[in-house]
Amino acid sequence: MASPPTSPALRAKYDRRRAQLVLDAARIFARSGYDQTSIAELTDELELASGGLYHYFAGKEALLIGICDELLEPILAAAREIAGGGEPAAERLRALVRVWVAHVVVHRDHMLVFQQERHVIEHGAQWKAVRDSRKSFERIVEELVGDVVHAGAARGDRRVLLAALLGMVNHTAQWYRPSGRLTPQQLADGYVDLLVGAPG
């Protein structure tokens, strides 16, 4: 991999190009699989020669790390902000699930790749940062669910509620299509209503 440009203007352009490549790669990997997609196929679709890719990434795995970073970092920051607010726990939970579901819907490709390559992420040495981000996010959700339970607003065991919530939202990437009739917010509210008690 070449070093990024030194001048700030060129550096910004380099970063933008790099981020776009990550975005496109996520789409391709989500459709065809990370391992099953060769560098040749990938660069064909990216309209880049195989060597050109290595101008931006140290290797194929660096692309994967880029995809995970684009996925995890924004939602982790949003979650910290929302969970730390002063509103009642049930309201914070609803707000978090709303932005979370919206994030999953927008980053569907990233999610699919992330889930596909779960075992690499869980075991590889250079994946610690990604694992930590994921764990931090889940801990925020866990605490928030605990708060809701403690406030008496929840409908079940906190471990079950947490597992159910993580499952519902993560699974959304597998089936949700923006062309459907449910908006992300309706979906998020539907999920939260299952957890916190509301009229059937």
Place this chain on the structure above:
Amino acid sequence: MASPPTSPALRAKYDRRRAQLVLDAARIFARSGYDQTSIAELTDELELASGGLYHYFAGKEALLIGICDELLEPILAAAREIAGGGEPAAERLRALVRVWVAHVVVHRDHMLVFQQERHVIEHGAQWKAVRDSRKSFERIVEELVGDVVHAGAARGDRRVLLAALLGMVNHTAQWYRPSGRLTPQQLADGYVDLLVGAPG
């Protein structure tokens, strides 16, 4: 791949050996990834020379098909039986989720491999049978959820309920460990209680 033995006694032994290999392969693939695991690594752990594997399987992909079959066929049969019973819809749903969660817990490795290789299964030509099984199962769940909604026992939109249920149960494979404090049945009941209305 060699033909299976003709004599019934030997055929049974052959089938048992084959099933055991599928089981062990599921564990190895779940841990290390289907694509990232070479035949050499796989056969090392199976304590079988690389050539020996091809006595039982036409190729690496046949192993994957075996894993999916072991996963889908029993639960599909059970689902048909339960969903077709005469009990009230909510009871049938609870019964189904109980055996489903138990099945997921026992076949955790199969589930992880199945989810990992989602895109292969969704797109490959020789995967139609597996896709159909999966689709059949989900349709049974979908109809049963619809029945529960129709009976007035459910707590939300039927599309949301279906997505939530599929998400919760499938996601269980990602985190559940038999050494934990929740039994599969407690977990299943917890999931169902979220959907059908019960005291908070």
Place this chain on the structure above:
DNA sequence: CAGCGTACCGAATGACCGTTCGGAATTCTG
């Protein structure tokens, strides 16, 4: 405009991988 950093190219390379196959060893069968 000079020259230099940046962006990209694409053939070459070496490693690895799934599969094959001839044969050895073992187990069944009559």
Place this chain on the structure above:
DNA sequence: CAGAATTCCGAACGGTCATTCGGTACGCTG
């Protein structure tokens, strides 16, 4: 026990893959 079927071996093969690197063209900077 003889012959046949079965089970397994493991080196060899052809193909594919990620990565490298010397080189070219472009565009920014001074």
